[in-house]
Amino acid sequence: MVCGIFNDEGEKHHVVWGFNRKDMSTPAFMLPTLNKASVCTKFCPILFKKDEIKENKGDKVELLDIEYKMVFAIGTIDSIFIYNTQSITPISVITNIHCQAITDLSWHGSSTLAASSSDGYISFVVFEKNELGEKMLPENIGNETIRSLYQTYLKVDINKNIQKIHNGNIDII
Numbered sequence: 378m379v380c381g382i383f384n385d386e387g388e389k390h391h392v393v394w395g396f397n398r399k400d401m402s403t404p405a406f407m408l409p410t411l412n413k414a415s416v417c418t419k420f421c422p423i424l425f426k427k428d429e430i431k432e433n434k435g436d437k438v439e440l441l442d443i444e445y446k447m448v449f450a451i452g453t454i455d456s457i458f459i460y461n462t463q464s465i466t467p468i469s470v471i472t473n474i475h476c477q478a479i480t481d482l483s484w485h486g487s488s489t490l491a492a493s494s495s496d497g498y499i500s501f502v503v504f505e506k507n508e509l510g511e512k513m514l515p516e517n518i519g520n521e522t523i524r525s526l527y528q529t530y531l532k533v534d535i536n537k538n539i540q541k542i543h544n545g546n547i548d549i550i
Contacts (some may be wrong), residue, residue, distance in 0.1 A: 378415075378418040378449075379396070380396060380414050380416075391409070391414050391415070395441075398487060410458065416480065418482075419449060419452075419482040421447065422487075422530060423486060423509075423512055424446070425447070425510030426517075435498050441485075444519055445518065448462075448509045450482050455478065455479065456473075457469075457471040463538055469527060472494075475500065478495050487512065488508050489504070
């Protein structure tokens with residue numbers, strides 16, 4: 378995803394352009410960011426089962442037509458937008474949590490989103506179990522390449538790796 382400006386009849390709007398890896402020549406979708414430039418975008422590393430959506434007069438608007446749902450966060454100067462690939466409407470918008478600009482976002486599984494800022498603080502957004510959706514099991518993913526990569530990711534124990542470094546007398550600052 379890329380920060381950009383959309384010109385609508387002479388009026389400029391800050392947006393995030395989303396691209397498909399298979400075709401980078403044209404954006405797959407565009408999301409507004411409330412007239413603030415986006416600083417970063419981070420996808421949750423967990424895939425989720427798609428929600429049942431009741432179509433309204435045959436209209437079904439998804440950001441991406443994929444077999445699972447992905448959740449991602451967009452950080453702007455002073456806000457965080459949380460979206461999923463099944464809707465063009467944000468799940469949540471979080472504003473005014475720092476005194477200075479947001480600098481980065483990071484997910485810890487599907488339970489926590491961390492936001493850092495240039496004021497030196499880090500804020501945590503904590504989600505309850507299944508709040509973002511029901512986790513997708515690797516065996517339910519049809520695309521073999523994605524299934525294999527997802528299985529590999531789920532086997533990594535981040536806490537175990539940190540513990541090894543700590544026991545090896547390497548200080549983590």
